[in-house]
Amino acid sequence: MPLKTLIGLTRDQLRSELIASGVEEKSAKMRAGQIWHWIYQRGVTSFDAMTSISKELRTKLAEHFTLDRPEIVEQQISEDGTRKWLLRFGPGIEIEAVYIPEEDRGTLCISSQVGCTLTCRFCHTGTQKLVRNLSATEIVAQVLVARDALADYPAGKAPEQRRVTNVVLMGMGEPLYNFDNVKDAIGIIADGEGLTLSKRRITLSTAGVVPMIAKAGEEIGSMLAVSLHAVRDELRDVIVPLNKKYNIDTLLAACRAYPGVSNARRITFEYVMLKGVNDSIADAKLLVKKLAGIPAKINLIPFNAWPGAPYECSDWAQIEKFADVVNAAGYASPVRTPRGRDIMAACGQLKSESVKERASAKFAELRSAELQRMPG
Numbered sequence: 021m022p023l024k025t026l027i028g029l030t031r032d033q034l035r036s037e038l039i040a041s042g043v044e045e046k047s048a049k050m051r052a053g054q055i056w057h058w059i060y061q062r063g064v065t066s067f068d069a070m071t072s073i074s075k076e077l078r079t080k081l082a083e084h085f086t087l088d089r090p091e092i093v094e095q096q097i098s099e100d101g102t103r104k105w106l107l108r109f110g111p112g113i114e115i116e117a118v119y120i121p122e123e124d125r126g127t128l129c130i131s132s133q134v135g136c137t138l139t140c141r142f143c144h145t146g147t148q149k150l151v152r153n154l155s156a157t158e159i160v161a162q163v164l165v166a167r168d169a170l171a172d173y174p175a176g177k178a179p180e181q182r183r184v185t186n187v188v189l190m191g192m193g194e195p196l197y198n199f200d201n202v203k204d205a206i207g208i209i210a211d212g213e214g215l216t217l218s219k220r221r222i223t224l225s226t227a228g229v230v231p232m233i234a235k236a237g238e239e240i241g242s243m244l245a246v247s248l249h250a251v252r253d254e255l256r257d258v259i260v261p262l263n264k265k266y267n268i269d270t271l272l273a274a275c276r277a278y279p280g281v282s283n284a285r286r287i288t289f290e291y292v293m294l295k296g297v298n299d300s301i302a303d304a305k306l307l308v309k310k311l312a313g314i315p316a317k318i319n320l321i322p323f324n325a326w327p328g329a330p331y332e333c334s335d336w337a338q339i340e341k342f343a344d345v346v347n348a349a350g351y352a353s354p355v356r357t358p359r360g361r362d363i364m365a366a367c368g369q370l371k372s373e374s375v376k377e378r379a380s381a382k383f384a385e386l387r388s389a390e391l392q393r394m395p396g
């Protein structure tokens with residue numbers, strides 16, 4: 021029988037597994053706490069390293085369980101220091117995670133699904149059909165892989181020495197379509213004795229799965245980002261097809277009502293800059309008008325090209341003009357610097373390596389045919 025992993029179990033699940041493997045019920049809670057500490061605070065990968073636990077129990081644990089990481093198919097490092105890992109959880113089950121170091125922080129961008137069902141027109145991940153949801157184990161494992169590579173476990177480290185200071189669920193997939201696993205994973209990542217990132221430093225990004233937004237605020241409690249990208253329904257219907265189900269006003273109403281939203285906990289609105297599509301000054305004005313009254317940050321994302329993409333990035337001069345309108349409305353420094361473009365690690369460029377090549381030629385054809393039918 022394959023060994024069960026202890027990574028990504030909630031504290032209760034961990035305790036139950038220990039009991040099932042023969043640990044006495046009365047000491048299971050204490051043992052779970054010890055093991056939790058070794059896994060998340062110290063990053064050990066073998067039971068043998070858990071020196072606060074008796075040799076006998078360590079041997080028993082090793083007979084039942086594993087702390088193995090997923091297979092790292094590839095690690096790439098960009099000229100700007102961005103790192104990207106291609107991880108494999110099984111045959112054909114591959115995802116990417118990206119680490120973005122900055123002056124004052126380090127952000128880890130993780131995936132919640134293999135592929136994505138949303139088919140946003142400008143997103144590379146959306147060209148890969150969904151294979152499946154990631155389990156909580158697989159989501160948490162992405163953080164462990166990054167911490168392993170960066171020697172970044174919290175035990176004995178001052179907070180200012182931390183390298184992964186923020187986590188964003190902005191990789192592959194729609195987190196709100198994988199609610200339970202994302203919730204459990206964030207619980208572990210934010211656990212004060214676990215990976216210890218505060219929920220204020222964890223951001224869940226959604227394309228706008230409206231019925232799950234309030235629930236996310238109540239049960240997950242992370243920061244929220246919304247991939248808006250257009251302020252007119254006829255355009256958003258095309259570039260973010262989920263809009264046909266939940267339109268812009270419905271989405272913004274859910275944002276206004278997001279539990280915990282305040283000026284100190286703003287919602288980030290992402291807006292990808294597509295040349296001649298959504299980047300007019302009229303759209304900029306409509307954007308600030310629509311967001312009025314929502315405690316918001318606006319993030320203008322220069323479009324990152326991928327092979328066969330049906331769009332181009334707006335000209336820099338146009339991004340600046342658009343940003344001026346947004347600035348004048350009181351939103352500070354709204355343009356997101358593209359990172360890791362040279363290793364295809366930038367927003368919307370993530371995809372399982374194995375499907376990249378064969379898909380891109382086909383999509384170039386398909387998308388250019390579609391593009392000719394596109395509204396302005």
Ligand code: SAH
Pocket residue numbers: 138140142143144189190191192193194195225226227245246247249290292321322323324325326367368369
């Ligand atoms: N499904 C969620 C999580 C993915 S987040 C969501 O849509 O929010 C990935 C972010 O990168 C989203 O804001 C997405 O719209 C943006 N993005 C996708 N493709 C992009 C591209 N080619 N260039 C720039 N940003 C892109």
